[in-house]
Amino acid sequence: MTGHPTDSTGPREQAREWLQAARRPLVLTGAGVSAESGVPTFRGPDGMWRGHRPEELATPDAFSRDPEMVWEFYRWRRSVLRGCAPNPAHVALARYESSHPDLLLVTQNVDGLHRLAGSTRIQEIHGRLMIDRCSACGLESDASPRDEADRRIPMCGSCGAICRPGVVWFGEPVPLIGSAFEAAGSADLVLVVGTSGVVEPAASVARVARSAGAEVIEVNPEATPLSALSDLSLRGKAAELLPELLS
Ligand code: OAD
Numbered sequence: 001m002t003g004h005p006t007d008s009t010g011p012r013e014q015a016r017e018w019l020q021a022a023r024r025p026l027v028l029t030g031a032g033v034s035a036e037s038g039v040p041t042f043r044g045p046d047g048m049w050r051g052h053r054p055e056e057l058a059t060p061d062a063f064s065r066d067p068e069m070v071w072e073f074y075r076w077r078r079s080v081l082r083g084c085a086p087n088p089a090h091v092a093l094a095r096y097e098s099s100h101p102d103l104l105l106v107t108q109n110v111d112g113l114h115r116l117a118g119s120t121r122i123q124e125i126h127g128r129l130m131i132d133r134c135s136a137c138g139l140e141s142d143a144s145p146r147d148e149a150d151r152r153i154p155m156c157g158s159c160g161a162i163c164r165p166g167v168v169w170f171g172e173p174v175p176l177i178g179s180a181f182e183a184a185g186s187a188d189l190v191l192v193v194g195t196s197g198v199v200e201p202a203a204s205v206a207r208v209a210r211s212a213g214a215e216v217i218e219v220n221p222e223a224t225p226l227s228a229l230s231d232l233s234l235r236g237k238a239a240e241l242l243p244e245l246l247s
Contacts, residue, residue, distance in 0.1 A: 011232045015217045015245050018189055018232075025100055026187035027093060028205050029107045029114070032194020032220060036239040037084040039111050043196050049073050058169045063135075067153055067162060074165045075148045078129060081111050082145060089193070089238035090117035092246040097121055104183045108195060108202045110167045125176045125202060131166030134159060140166055177201045184209035193219045194238050197226035219245070 009017075019025065031041035040046035042054050049057065052073070056062060063070045094117040097103050105122040107114055110129040114122050130143045134156035141157060143165075154163040168174055181204070184190070190209040197203040203226060210216050210229050218230040219241050227233045234241055 011234060012241075012245065015232050015234060018215055018217065019096070019191065019245055022100060022189035024102045024183075024187050025096075025104075025189045025191060026183055026205070026209055026214070027096075027103065027105045027191045027193065028195060028202070029093075029105065029109060029193045030195025030197075030202075031109060033089050033093075033107075033238045034084070034087070034109055034111050034113050035194065036087045036089070036237060037111075037113055039081060039084050039109075039113070041194075043198075049076060055170055058167070059171055060169055061171075063164060063169070067164075070164075071153050072151075074129070075151070078143060079148050081129060082148075084111070084113065086113045086117035087239045089242040090114055090119070092242040094118035096246040104180075104187070106180045106183070106202075106205055108199065123176045123180055125168070125174050125180055127165075127167035129165060129167060132163040133166040134161055135164045136161030174201055177205075180205050181208050184214075185212045187212070187214045190214050190216045191219070192216060192226055192230065193242065195220070195224070195226070197224040217245075 035041055047054060057070055057073045090113050093105060097119055103121055105114060105119050107122060107124055108126050110126050112128055112130055131140050132143050132154045133140045137156060137159045139156055139158045156163055184205045185208055187209045190206050192206050206216055206226050207229065216230040218227055218233045219238055221235055221237060
């Protein structure tokens with residue numbers, strides 16, 4: 001894959017060609033890919049919860065100070081997610097995997113919608129919203145809708161300590177980032193969809209791939225810090241653009 005769009009090839013057509021020809025594509029997704037499923041983005045107008053920014057609640061400090069409030073925030077996020085289903089962007093990415101078996105989908109999303117749509121080659125680097133993880137022994141279990149109604153903090157079935165949501169919080173290490181960087185280093189194309197590109201180390205997945213020579217395509221209605229390193233920046237909604245680009 002070489003070259004940049006010319007007058008005869010529009011950016012969308014060029015993106016389609018690169019995506020079809022890619023042998024080791026890497027897709028990096030963020031909250032914008034789930035926006036049209038009804039999942040609020042973090043930095044959009046619906047991202048605040050009772051006047052708090054997620055960065056204030058999604059931290060180990062907030063959890064040790066006020067686990068009730070942190071759990072209330074996550075119960076809210078879970079109850080919103082229970083009403084959401086994958087949208088055409090998730091479905092298009094799952095189909096793309098069947099024609100590109102060496103694809104890796106690195107997602108910052110904790111909503112599980114990529115898996116629900118059928119993606120299997122996926123790294124959920126920020127964890128999973130619908131998992132409870134014991135804060136002491138680390139045992140993980142599926143969250144049940146009952147927990148949201150019941151409003152008590154879930155307790156570990158094994159050691160009895162309080163559980164936390166199975167997500168990565170600000171200030172915590174991202175366990176899967178090493179293998180995501182490794183895949184980025186050998187990718188020939190990166191498709192960056194629906195991320196503001198301001199949270200590290202996730203945003204650097206695109207940077208690592210770019211430095212190693214991959215072409216970068218961005219899909220986002222707005223410019224982001226990753227636009228400058230993208231070969232093609234396509235402005236639009238994921239659920240509208242991805243089915244067209246990946247068909
Ligand atoms: P953000 O909320 O920061 O950014 C969402 C991005 O999606 C923005 O750039 C929007 O312009 C774009 N967007 C909105 N609607 C879209 C649509 N229909 N189609 C495509 N793009 C759209 O979300 P993330 O970048 O995912 O971390 O945030 C990164 C991390 O910060 C999250 O994983 C989370 C958060 O705090 C943790 O929880 C650790």
